[in-house]
Amino acid sequence: MTRIAIFNTGSGYRQFFRWLIAIAALYVGGSAFAASVTHRYTVTVDYALSRLFIEARFEKPVQSVTARSREAGKFLLDVRSCGDDQQIKMRNRRMLLPEHGISCLNYTVDLQRAARENRNRKLLLPGNIIASPIYWLWRPELQNGTSIEVEFRLPQDVQVSVPWQRLDDSNSTYLLGKSPESSYAPAIFGNFDYRELEVPGAVLRVSILNGINEMNNDDIADWIVATANDVSLTYGRFPNPSPQIVVIAVGGGRANSRSAVPFGRVVRDGGETVELFVDQTQPLQALLADWTATHEFSHLMLPYLDRRQRWISEGFSQYYQNVLLARSGAYDDLYAWQKLYEGYERGRRARPELSPNEATVRGVKGGLMKVYWSGAALALMADVTLRERSAGEESLDKVLDKFQACCLPSDRVWTGEELFMKFDSLASTPIFMPLYRRYADTAGFPDTSDLFERLGVTVSDDVVSMHSNAELQLIRQSITETDTVAAGRRQQIAGF
Template sequence: MKMWVARAWLLGLAFTLGACASLPAPAPWEDEPPLSYRITYTRSPTPGLNVEVFPSRSFPPQFLFRQPGRVTSVIATDINGNQFDITPRDGALNLPSRTTVLRYRYPLVSSPGERGRHMFGGMGEGDAWHVAGKAYLLTPRHVTPGMRAEIKVFGAKALLPWQPDDNGVYHLRGADLIDAGFHAFGGNRCTAHVGESVLEVALLGRFTHLSAGNLCTWIMEAAREVRTVRKTFPYPRVTVRLVPVPGKSTPGEFGMTLWSSPPSISILVGQDATVESFAKDWVAVHEMLHLTHPAFVPREAWLSEGLATYYTEIVRARSKRQTSEQTWRELTNGFARGQAAAGSRPMKEVVAEEGNYMGIYWTGALFALHLDVELRRVTEGRARLEDVLELLATRGPTATLASFGNAVDTVAGQPLFGALLARHLPKPAFSELAPLLESLGVRIDPGGVTLHAAPGSVLREDLDVARSPNAAR
């Protein structure tokens, strides 16, 4: 389950950041009217999106689907009314001269040849559908930061990452076309409030035992747990989509976070889940914990997933959803799974092995734990890993490994990050685990874990405590 979360999130992050890093310089068409999209949800013959794109005359002729697959024909109409039927090649096409409008249909229903459930390509039932924007939006191949676009949706209530104006128009920047996040059409809505932040939630189907209120409360509680890490919820507005999975009772089957602006979250939820099952769920808070750290450029999967995985257990102790013993049992069980996946290979090899999701998650989580402990130790409890995240939030939405390390050293008041990373990278991935647990007073027993007095047990006990007593409210 975590494997799917990691893979989807990393794919979205890699694509977004790789594309954004290559954005060209400002271009003449930035002074033209915005690129306009009219999206109409239709039910016949099967659910789909009829899309009209109106490019300005000075736009370059190269357009593409950033995640191609289901559109096999695009009709281009030029200024004289002539029509051209264009077949995208690997998602790309060239516009005929003086094109004024492009029209195509995106089928939301998967074809017989497609397998499984399609979080990106389209999934749903009835009049409730989920799709990634980059799957169905035809965009210019070359996108500049100053490029503008507008989207208007007809035929269904939509939930896109952005907020529409009073006329229902979504106003986008160039970067929004690179990663357009997750979109929802139809279904029901509920809203969760956490402090000053709003989480808009789309319920995309029928749930056997759960009401809209139950589901929105679940999302709100996960967001409150995030506030035990950050002083405030990281974004003023975030959109969340919940898609039922028939025949399943696990609340969070898996989830994905895409780095649209703001980020967008989608979670597959067991259709037969109950309110009681939410108590053990980790998926919702894990996805929201990705909002606490910047997007890493280039991607550092072990660090981003390690931070989210580490805090997934810590915040559930801080919110009292699990005891300290349960938290350390979950952590040590996870470390054992990661160690089994890593074998005797050094950390630097494990984190570079893209398919080794269990090793990447838990190698990163061990490093995050060790880093948090060392920050508290060298500052005598005055600083913690959360302070690094707060500092990074003031420096922009992205970071490099070097800038993350710089923030760590700034918070520590001395060089720390590079030396700790140098201890981990060349050694077998989990060689630092046993001495760290011993110093913290965590003993692995046949039936679980035992917490006992040790030189670092005070530091261990402090990990479970949020800095502000009101942080989880």
């Protein structure tokens, strides 16, 4: 109605166009302005690694700065407007800034105390500490293109490691932008062993921390390169061109685990971090036989998914860790199919009355194997179907290749449906959303037994065997086919 009235009168016309121009100017000006906001921080670290002196210069005045942790206020020693004697007061863990905002802030952080929040501190020698930025980085929201350039001023022999985008070769200036903030990233300060390791498509920024347990750092570096190379076997390059990798020795003899890599995790906070905790008492061969690093690196082939659909990200990593370890020669193909079979069985037995989405709800007990393997069953189904209907032209690898090219690393949280819709747009006909609709909210476990049979993987008494006259045996072979270069490199590293 309003629009008709405007077009019916001359003055309405003019008004309409003035309004249109105003909106356009607002939009162009607004977005251009938003994209260009870069605040500049200088972080000075003292020799004793006890204090951070931070100056924050805001490109335009800000009304609110916060730290992500509710505990961060405990570590603030002094905070004031630049060049001002007056301290800025705190209330309920918030800085009380003047109403018109503030354009420059100076504050001091008790770095030693902030580092005490890190649960791995007892594993580290005093010369290197971990203090997540959630405890010391007070900042405005990083929305609408706002970013922060951080320059570290470090004493001699002190390094810093953060997952942020590096802006210079001396590892002192970084750019921090929006990210999923899936957990909290480590910032490491001190005299750790920092190495830049090249793999196809990426330079890994690896920090091997000096712990109370000594490691053979060259072995660690070889192992990281080998496992990152495994992941590049999916589509020829590592999914993130510059991830932060952190390695900490946890010692041997843990009662509940004889794994060479007892724990690993991915953090997407200001960049992508992979943390790996190794049992340094085990030989390099044991590290190379362990699946943890391949699993964690595989996570980087997908963006961060909503926690309620973690079954998709865990499942894809479970599928790929086995497939990739076969391709790199760490597993023979029979062993990889045995591991997939055993995983699907564990998934099938876990809470059969729940759907994958239900099993992933926080607090649900006994559903972990369904969370870890439902998505792995869908990954196999999608992979085989893509290969079968395209006579090998398409595959899950190729969909992930296109996905990396368009969408990774991603600065936001995705839902499972969004991801699968995007995957479908990258394949010749939809396959992922139909699988999602069929299984995500359906009780039970996606049945892969027919597929195994068609692939020529027969199961008897829980032991798989392969036969060579199966309908889809060529597809089976192409999924787990050994990459001779990767396998040769692994053997060379292992000293065989």
